[in-house]
Structure formats: structure tokens, C-alpha cells
Amino acid sequence: MDKSTLPDMLFLVVPILILSNSVAANPLFTDCSHGTTAENYTLNSPFENNLKLLFQNLTSMTPLTGFYNTSIGESPDRVHGQALCRGDIHATACRTCIENAVQELVKICKSKDAIIWYESCQVRYSLRMFFSMQVYTGKYVDWETQKKMISNPVHFYDVLKYLLNNISNKAAFSPSEKMFATGEVKYSQKDTIYGLVQCTRDIEGDDCRSCLDQAFGDLCGCCYSRQGGIIVSRNCNVRYELYSFYNSSRNLLTYPTPNGDKWKAWMIALALCIPTVVIAVLIGSCIFFHCRKGGQEEEDEKKSQLALLQDLASPKGMSMTGANDLVSSEGLIFLDLTTIRAATDNFSYSNKLGQGSFGTVFKGALPDGKEIAVKRLSRKSWQGLEEFKNEIILIAKLQHRNLVRLLGCGIEGEEKLLVYEFMPNKSLDLFIFDSERRKQLDWKTCYNIICGIAKGLLYLHEDSRLKIIHRDLKPSNVLLDNEMVAKISDFGMARIFGEDQHTANTRRVVGTYGYMSPEYAMEGLFSVKSDVFSFGVMMLEIISGKKNNGFYITELAPTLLVYVCITFPQWKFPFQASNSNSSLYLQVWQLRNEGKELEFIDPLLIEKVPIAEVVRCIHIGLLCVQEDPEDRPTMSSVVLLLGSEPNALPEPKQPAFSVGRMFSIDRPSTTVPSVNQIIDSIILPR
DSSP: OOGGGHHHHHHHHHHHHHHHHHHHSOOSEEETTOSSOOOBOOTTOHHHHHHHHHHHHHHHHHHHHSEEEEEESOTTSOEEEEEEEOTTSOHHHHHHHHHHHHHHHHHHOOBSEEEEEOSSEEEEEESSOOTTOOOOOOEEOOOGGGGSBOSOHHHHHHHHHHHHHHHHHHHHHOGGGTTEEEEEEESSSSOEEEEEEEEOTTSOHHHHHHHHHHHHHHHHHHHTTBSOEEEEOSSEEEEEESSOOOOSOOOEEOOOOOTHHHHHHHHHHHHTTSOHHHHHHHHHHHHHHHHHHHHHHHHHHHHHHHHHHHHHHSTTOEESSSSSOEEOOTTOEEOOHHHHHHHTTTTOGGGEEEEOSSEEEEEEEOTTSOEEEEEEEOTTOSOOHHHHHHHHHHHHTOOOTTBOOEEEEEEETTEEEEEEEOOTTOBTHHHHTOTTGGGGOOHHHHHHHHHHHHHHHHIIIIISSSEEEOSOOOGGGEEEOTTOOEEEOOOTTOEEEOTTOOEEEOSSOOSOTTTSOHHHHHHOEEEHHHHHHHHHHHHHHHHHOOOOOOOOOOTTOHHHHHHHHHHOTTOOOOOOOOGGGSOHHHHHHHHHHTTOGGGGSOHHHHTTSOHHHHHHHHHHHHHHTBSSGGGSOOHHHHHHHHHSOOOOOOOOOOBOOOOOEEEEOOOOTTSOOOTTOOOOEEEEOO
């Protein structure tokens, strides 16, 4: 071999080796139940057979273009899948990454809805159609470079923002880029920031840019003043580093230099002519100032956290409503990190109870033997200090049998910890959606759980000192103690209303699709009636043992179709009507109209239930999920109806359709038609 060709060959081989290592690495993040459909599939079932065929298609087809989505099978076992490879890797590396992702999903995920991210690819499948649906759910990846700090975070942030803004526009609005872009920009004489953004190719450019903007917001939340960071989500991914981590053509950007920098350059040139002694004085002064500034910033952070603790511990508390309605945190225990680490065995994996959007929950025991649950908010969490403080003060003085009690908290450095009473039976969803544990629930227990949730909500809405809207009521946020008493938890998204306030509007819709009321999902309007809607969905889930599928059009939707067609005449709507795909409350509404509501009741309950009582609960549930908030009862009325003697109830109107914009999906010509492919309509929250 000619020795002169050796360096060139190494130059070609090294990137391939780097990419091969990256695709073979462990996954960045795996979510085995990221959607609203949490049921598991069984071995050798039609769904599993369809899933295997789907995985084969994704593995073989994705490397051809770097992106592929398809659907396999017939409803109700039809499975939808999508795979995306990073735009800078070759077909062989893409195939290897997809194969690894598929193997990992088969090994660890048995649910009908899952997604996995690797450094070089991502794979997603679902029982529900999701193509062309942009719903942002960003995930922070625990990355080594996040631990390294930047000396000048303000300037670094400005340069990073400039870089990501430019390559985001390129990815979203340059068709030739295929929703992928990289770039680099100098932020100091010796350091360069390298950035990468990518979107799935089934969404529009505007949706891609919106997704990347939201990801950048989360990136700043997790990695501000850090040397690197990664955000992954269903439809877009963002990453930056101080080293070149991708293998695409160079895209060097130049950060705009302010006019004042010319004057600074002149001053520097002049300074070079100053006698050596003066230079020494200047350098010494700069070093002194820099050290003092760094120490001051650290001291300011400590003072800020100390002020937070003092504020919470103050007998005066804080005004949360602006109406002199002060909430004292007196009696709330403040624990140091050492105590909490000892209680949880240093947050050991064996003590892990669950993983939520904002962090991980661990079981622990205090020195006196009292069992606790510790929510360790991630350092990358969406909840900053202000939100953390808000949650503490919000629930510190909420004392009710059907609310989880906050026992204490801890703040030290970047650690933010909440300490709750321990719930040995975990959450409600683990019982009602699991075929084995469901057998432990008789009707009396189910009825008591329903009544307990209703009483907890009534306390929040009317009986506590503040009117509180939970905004994220769902079975996973209802915990069960050792006596199966229901306790509402997780107030991270809750909001406080004034005495005379009835509704509020937000541009940031948070919560879980399938439990959101239509006015909240579509318009950002929320009120106590939003919680009533969520309660109604949960009530029907408890009775049926089925998960609410969420947003689907059925033949029951003539009024909705008229509304959408009038509002958006330019859109075309090829609909597939299917009862099996309809939401839970639409199913029971139709069964009730046909006099078949007993078919809705869980077979495990039907043999030993007072039929009249269950039918009455179904009726109350339908009253709660009516489309017009004014038609829904208040929680005080619900508690009264649940506890009163049988009497005439108002007739429920047609349930709500929690929908927003609707799109027809036109598969790109490069996509191979799926088995039994049909044209699907997607319903998106606005």
C-alpha cells in the first residue's frame, strides 16, 4: 500500500468508526408509554404480529431516505410506526441504529405506545395515528458536557441563540435540507459552538420551527451556562457542543460584531504600546475583578436560595392571589440534602417508585421510621425555582383526606426536592388498566375511589382558602394509600383563581390529551369545569376498565364536521368512521342511547355490582364530559349526586369532541404505501 494514501484513508475511516460507535451506544431516552394509550399487548396477539411486520418495514425502508412512516394491519390492532435517522449518517449506520432501537423496544417495552431515541436515530410506534401531528414533549438528556460550565454565559447564550436560530430556519424552510441542518460559529478566539437541529419530515415547516423554538427554550432551562446539551422530542431534536460531533459539510456562521467592537480593537492596539508596568497593572486588575465577579455570582445564587427558604419559612408566607390572601408555610419541614440522601439510600435505583415529566420519585424512610416519597426534580426540569416555590406554597397548607400531603422540602445547590407522605399502593392507573391488579378492585372500592376524588376536587374548588384548578387530573396523578383511599397529587400545573374569577386563558396549554376539556385544548380556556371534564373521563375509565383513546372522529360527529367545514372551507376531509377508535365517552354515550350501557361496564365488575348504582355513575360521568362547560355540573353537585338517594338526573347532551385543527395526510411519493393503506385524518390540539 502506498504510504502516502494512508492519512487519506484514515481521514475517511475515522468518521465511520465514530458513527458506528454512536449508533451502537445506549439509548438516550426511552418512553414505553408516552401516549395516552397505556395498555400492554400480549404475546402472539394480532397487535404483536403487526408490530413485528412494522419493525421489519422500518428497518428496511428507513435507510433509503433517512425517514419513513407506515401503518400495518386492521383496526383495532392497526399499528402506526415512524423512524428517523440523523441527517449526517450513511445508510449502513442508519440501518444499524434502527435495528438496535427495534431490539431495545422489543426487549423493554410491551405497551402499545412507545418511543426510543439514540444519538443517531429514533423509532416510534403507537396504536393511535400520529403522523403529521406536532405535539411538543421535550425530554432532557443527561449529558456529560452539561456538567462543564461556561465562563461567560450571557455572551455564550447570545451566540448559541444566533446559531440555532439560523440553522432552525434552514432546516424548517429549505426543502433541500430535508428538515436537518448543522452549523458552527465562533464565540471566542479559541472556542467554537457546533449545533445540530432536525425535525421529522411528516410535519410542515412552520410546525418544525415551532417545535425547535420550544426545544431551544427547554435547552436553555437545562443547559444555560453549560458547554453542551441535548433535547429530544417526538418531532424535533436539538443539540450543541464545543466540539464537532456531526459528519456533515461545514456551515460556518459569523456572529454579528457590534460597531463598538472597532473602538475596542483600537483600544487594545493602543494598550499594546503602553509600558510593561501599566500592562501588568491592568492584567492584575482584570484577574482580581474576574475572581471577585465569579465569587459574587456564586454568593448571589446562595443568597437567592437562602432567601427562598426564608420566604417559605416565614410566618407571613406569600401572597399567591394578589388579594392579600396569604398562605403560611408554617409547619412545613425543611430537610437538608444529607438527611434526604440517607432516607433514600442516596436515591438508589431499588428505591425508585416512578418517573414523571419533572423528575423521579423515590421511596425513603426518615430516622423515626416514617415512610416518605421523595420527588427529586431533575436539574434539567421544566420547573425552575419560581415554579418550585409556587408548588410548595400552593399545597403546603392544603389539608384534606383526599389530597396527598406535602411533608417537607429541600433545596441545596441545583437539587430541588419535595417530600410527600408515602402511598403504598402507588397510582390508580396501575390498578384500573392492568388486567391482573384490576381483579383486586370490587365495586365498593371503585365507588369509594370515585367519591374520594370528587371530594378532593370539591375541596380544591370551593372549600379551601383558595380556589385551585388542578389542570392535570388523570389516574396516574391519583394515589392510593394502604386502605385504597384516593388522594389527588402533583400540583405542578395547578393554578389559583381569585374569589370572583371564573375562567382564565393561557397560551401554554399543559396537561394530558385525553383528559383535557375541549375549550382548554383548543382555546387555552380553563376553569373549575375543566377539572370536572377530567373527572368525568376518569370516572368512566374506572367503570369500564378501559383507557380513553382521545381524539377521533366517528359517525357521531355531524355537528363538528359542519363546524369545521364552515370554518375552514379550504380544507378537504376524507374521514374514516370507526366506533372502535372513538373516545371512551362517545362509546358509552352511544351505548346508553341504544339502551346497552351494561355492555360498557367492566366484565370483572358486572357480576357483583348494584346495577342501578353503576348506571347512575355512568350518567353522572356523561354529565361531566358535556361539550359546553356551562352544562357540566360543579363538583359540589357531583358529590351531592353521588351521595344522594336515586332521583331524576338531567339528560346529558352529546359529549365533547376535544379537537382542534384537522389535517389530511398526503403521503410523500417516496414513501412506500403501507399494508391496507387508507387516507387518515389527524385531529390536533391548537
